[in-house]
Every structure is written in structure tokens, then in C-alpha cells.
Amino acid sequence: MRIAFDHQIFGWQEYGGISRYAYELAAGLSTSCEQTVTIISPLYVNRYLAHAPQQLKIQGLQVPAFKRSGRVYRAINSLLVRPAIERFEPDIVHETYYAAGGVAPRSAKVVLTVYDMIHERFPEYFSIASPTRREKALAVTRADHVICISEQTRLDLIELLGVSPAKISVVHLGFSLTAAPQTAIENGALSRQFVLYVGSRTGHKNFVGLLHAYAGSQFLKGEFDLVCFGGGEFTAKERELINELGISAGKVRQVSGNDGLLGFYYQAARAFVYPSLYEGFGIPPLEAMSFGCPVICSNTSSIPEVVGDAAVQFDPANYESMQKAIESVVGNDKLRKNLIQRGNDRVGCFSWERCARETLDVYRRVCS
Numbered sequence: 001m002r003i004a005f006d007h008q009i010f011g012w013q014e015y016g017g018i019s020r021y022a023y024e025l026a027a028g029l030s031t032s033c034e035q036t037v038t039i040i041s042p043l044y045v046n047r048y049l050a051h052a053p054q055q056l057k058i059q060g061l062q063v064p065a066f067k068r069s070g071r072v073y074r075a076i077n078s079l080l081v082r083p084a085i086e087r088f089e090p091d092i093v094h095e096t097y098y099a100a101g102g103v104a105p106r107s108a109k110v111v112l113t114v115y116d117m118i119h120e121r122f123p124e125y126f127s128i129a130s131p132t133r134r135e136k137a138l139a140v141t142r143a144d145h146v147i148c149i150s151e152q153t154r155l156d157l158i159e160l161l162g163v164s165p166a167k168i169s170v171v172h173l174g175f176s177l178t179a180a181p182q183t184a185i186e187n188g189a190l191s192r193q194f195v196l197y198v199g200s201r202t203g204h205k206n207f208v209g210l211l212h213a214y215a216g217s218q219f220l221k222g223e224f225d226l227v228c229f230g231g232g233e234f235t236a237k238e239r240e241l242i243n244e245l246g247i248s249a250g251k252v253r254q255v256s257g258n259d260g261l262l263g264f265y266y267q268a269a270r271a272f273v274y275p276s277l278y279e280g281f282g283i284p285p286l287e288a289m290s291f292g293c294p295v296i297c298s299n300t301s302s303i304p305e306v307v308g309d310a311a312v313q314f315d316p317a318n319y320e321s322m323q324k325a326i327e328s329v330v331g332n333d334k335l336r337k338n339l340i341q342r343g344n345d346r347v348g349c350f351s352w353e354r355c356a357r358e359t360l361d362v363y364r365r366v367c368s
Contacts, residue, residue, distance in 0.1 A: 001363060003029060004090040004108075007041035007060070007081050008097035011073035014045050014065050017283060018115060021149075021173055021355075022096045023048040028356025030055040035360065038088055042080040043073045059084055078103070092363050095143070098136040109366045112143035116280025116302075117156035118204060125203030137161055145366045147171050147359065149281045150302035169362045172306075174352035177259055177287040194225040195326060196269035196293070198262070198284045201231045201238065206275040206298070206316050208241065211252070213275075213322035215245035220323070224330060226252045229265050266291035270330045274298060275316050282306050286350055289343030294336045296325050308349075310342035 005026050013019040023039075023046070030037040031053050038057040039049065045065040049058050063073065082103045085093060093104035095112045104110045118125075119132045126132070140146055140161055146168045148154040154170050157163050195214075201207035207228070214226050228234075234242070234254050242252055255265070266272065272288035274297035282303050285295045295311035297303050304313060312335075314325035329335055 001035050001092065001360070001367070002088065002090045003035055003037045003092045003094065003363065004085050004088050005037070005039045005094045006085070006096055006103055007044065007077040008074070008095065008099060010039060010041040010044040010046040010049065010060070010096065011077050012045070012070040012097070014047050018097065019046050019048060020176060021113070021115075022094075023052070024174060024176060024352040025094075025356055025359060027053055027056050028352050029360060030057075032353050033356050033360050038090075040081055040084045040088065042077050042084065045069060045073065059088075091367055095139060098132060098139040100131075100135050100138050102139075102142050109144045109363075110142060111145050111147060111363065111366060112139050113147045113149065114140065114153060114157055114280075115149055116153055116278070117160055118278055118280070120160045121156065121278055122204050143167075145169065145362060147362060149173050150305055152302035152305060153280045169365075171355055171358045171362065172350055173281050173283060174350050174355045175283045175286045175290070175347070176352065177263065177290065192225050193223060193270050193330075194227045194268075195220070195330060196265055196272045196288075197226065197228045197275075198265075198272070198287075199230050201228065204277040206277050207238075209316055209319060209322060210273060210275045211241060211245060211247070212319045213326065214252070215247050216319060217323045217327060219327055219331070221247065221251065224270060225250075227265060227269070228252070228254045229262055230256055232256075262287075263291055266293045269293050271296050271326065271336070273322075273326060274303065275314075275322060276303065277301075277316050279303055279306075285311060286347050289340075289347045292340050292344070294329050294339035295343060296329050306350075308342075308346050310339060310346035312339065 005022055009019045009022055026037050026039055029035045038059055041060040043063045044060045052058050085103055086105050090108045093108045093110050148168055148170050151170050154168050214220050266288050271294045274285050276298055278301040285297055285307050288295050297307055297311045297313055298316040299313035312325050312329050315321040
């Protein structure tokens with residue numbers, strides 16, 4: 001089977017969950033599934049493509065990212081990509097994000113992955129000028145088949161866009177954080193025990209809720225720091241809230257680094273907390289489990305689907321529920337040990353190889 005992935009996410013993201021998914025899927029299809037696969041992105045900023053296996057053909061030129069470069073490269077790529085795809089003569093064109101118009105030749109089937117319905121569920125967190133909702137609806141309508149990365153996303157897509165269930169398949173993601181964790185003590189991380197938060201802190205990620213839960217517990221404030229990995233430095237508004245909640249200076253801190261450093265923090269943390277209000281899938285809990293870090297997470301959207309029985313769950317809209325869940329884990333060695341064992345078993349359910357095999361099954365059904 002001849003499979004082409006389009007330019008969209010590769011011209012936009014240097015690193016990120018969606019481009020990681022598209023790259024790992026293309027790599028798995030070309031290696032373990034032995035298909036003829038290409039990524040056609042005339043101009044791309046994505047860094048994962050530099051590590052592509054020999055079997056995966058990359059058609060394009062890596063260019064530097066700069067402010068608003070995604071829009072510039074998208075406009076250029078949209079003009080150049082169609083002829084390249086037509087020359088490849090694909091059976092399947094897999095669109096990597098949402099666009100108003102397609103680039104597939106008429107002879108090819110179009111498959112689209114929908115990652116979540118956050119823009120539709122939480123429009124208040126996004127600019128009214130954002131084209132994502134409109135372009136997603138157009139892309140879904142245009143596609144011959146839609147892959148959702150969780151059952152929750154499938155149900156949301158049916159409810160919110162009225163898509164026929166027959167047009168949708170669910171294929172879970174894998175995860176890729178396999179770098180050996182660093183062993184050096186970074187940023188005083190081991191000077192005190194800490195609870196770990198990872199990634200963006202905006203909007204539906206509910207970091208504000210976590211701050212309230214942490215600030216409301218004398219036990220947590222007295223015994224544990226709150227370490228935030230990634231997501232950029234704290235904003236002035238976040239620093240102001242930390243002060244308003246009476247959290248002592250240095251008790252909540254932000255650090256950044258590579259996968260090796262993230263692995264170090266997962267291993268060193270007393271627990272990992274995932275307070276998001278909504279996720280299309282949620283890879284960080286799996287990453288935490290893979291490094292032997294107990295997981296405490298929201299009981300909403302796709303998150304329970306991902307973690308199974310390997311995490312302690314809470315209502316993310318209830319600060320007291322979150323606080324009690326965190327306290328119950330960090331203060332109980334027996335429960336922590338049990339969660340670590342369950343997490344180790346759970347991560348075995350998810351791999352990029354499995355994602356590739358199941359996606360290939362979808363392609364074959366679509367082409368038949």
C-alpha cells in the first residue's frame with residue numbers, strides 16, 4: 001500500500017504531541033508494517049523527521065522556525081504539495097491536521113485523525129478568530145474515514161458534528177519517552193520531596209485548580225514542593241496567584257529540559273498529577289507510569305480510558321477532591337507501590353507499533 005502524509009503539522013510544529021504521533025505512525029507503517037510511506041512537506045520545521053528510518057521517505061526541506069513561520073510555510077506548502085502527492089500516486093492520503101481544502105488526488109482515499117474536541121467543548125479558552133473549528137468540520141466532511149485517538153473523542157465527534165459512527169474508528173496512541181533519565185541533581189530537585197506537573201498550564205489544563213488544591217493543604221505545603229516541568233516560565237498572572245494563595249517563595253517552581261531530564265523528574269517525584277478538564281488522549285500519565293511514578297489524575301474525558309485502574313482519580317472541578325486524592329497517594333507507601341506496579345502493567349497496552357498495525361487495518365478497510 002502506498003501511503004502519503006501531508007505537510008500540515010510538520011510545517012507548523014518543531015516538537016509536539018500531534019507531530020510526534022504523525023511521525024511515529026509513518027515510521028511504524030514503513031518499518032514494522034513494511035508499507036511504502038512518504039511524508040510530503042516541501043518546507044518543514046519538525047525536528048523528529050531528522051531521525052526518520054531509511055524506509056520512511058521524507059520529501060521536503062528543513063527550514064528554520066520563526067514567529068508566525070507556521071502560517072508562512074503553510075501557505076507555501078499548500079501550493080507545492082499537491083503535485084508531489086500526485087506524482088507519488090498514493091492509495092491513502094493521511095491528513096495530519098485540519099484544513100479547509102484537501103490535497104489528495106481523486107484516486108486516493110483520505111483519512112483524517114481527530115485528536116480531540118477541545119475547541120468545541122471549551123470555546124471560551126480560544127480566540128474567536130481561530131479557524132480550527134470551521135476547518136475541522138470541513139476536513140471531517142471531506143475525509144473518507146476518520147480516526148479518533150480515544151473512545152471519548154469518537155463520542156464527542158458524533159455528538160458535536162453529527163458524524164456517522166460507521167465513518168469513525170478508534171486507534172489509541174503509543175508513547176515515546178524512552179530517553180535514559182539523567183542522574184544528576186538538577187535545580188535542587190531532590191532538596192525536598194515534590195509532586196510533579198508536566199506541560200502546558202493554560203485553560204483546560206487546569207493548573208489553576210491544582211494550585212488551589214495544593215495551597216489548601218497544610219500537609220502538602222509542609223512536606224512537598226510542586227514542580228512544573230515545561231510549559232514556559234511562570235507568567236506574571238501565575239506568580240500573582242501563587243502569592244495570593246499564600247504559597248511560600250520557591251515552593252512552586254518551573255523547570256525545563258530535554259526528555260532525559262523529564263525522565264529524571266518522573267523518577268524522582270513522589271507522584272505525578274494530571275488535573276486537566278479535558279484530553280483527547282493524554283500521554284503524560286503513560287510516561288509517568290513508564291518511569292515508575294504513581295499517577296493521580298482527573299476522572300473526565302478520555303483520561304480514565306487511558307489510565308485504567310493504574311491511577312487514583314479525582315473530580316478536576318473540585319479542589320477538595322483533588323487535594324484528598326493527592327494526599328492519599330503521597331502519604332501512603334503501600335498505595336504508591338501498588339500504583340507503580342499497576343502502571344507498569346498498564347503501559348504495556350500502548351505502543352506505536354500497535355498504533356501502526358491498527359491504523360493499517362483501517363486503511364485496508366477504507367480501500368476495500
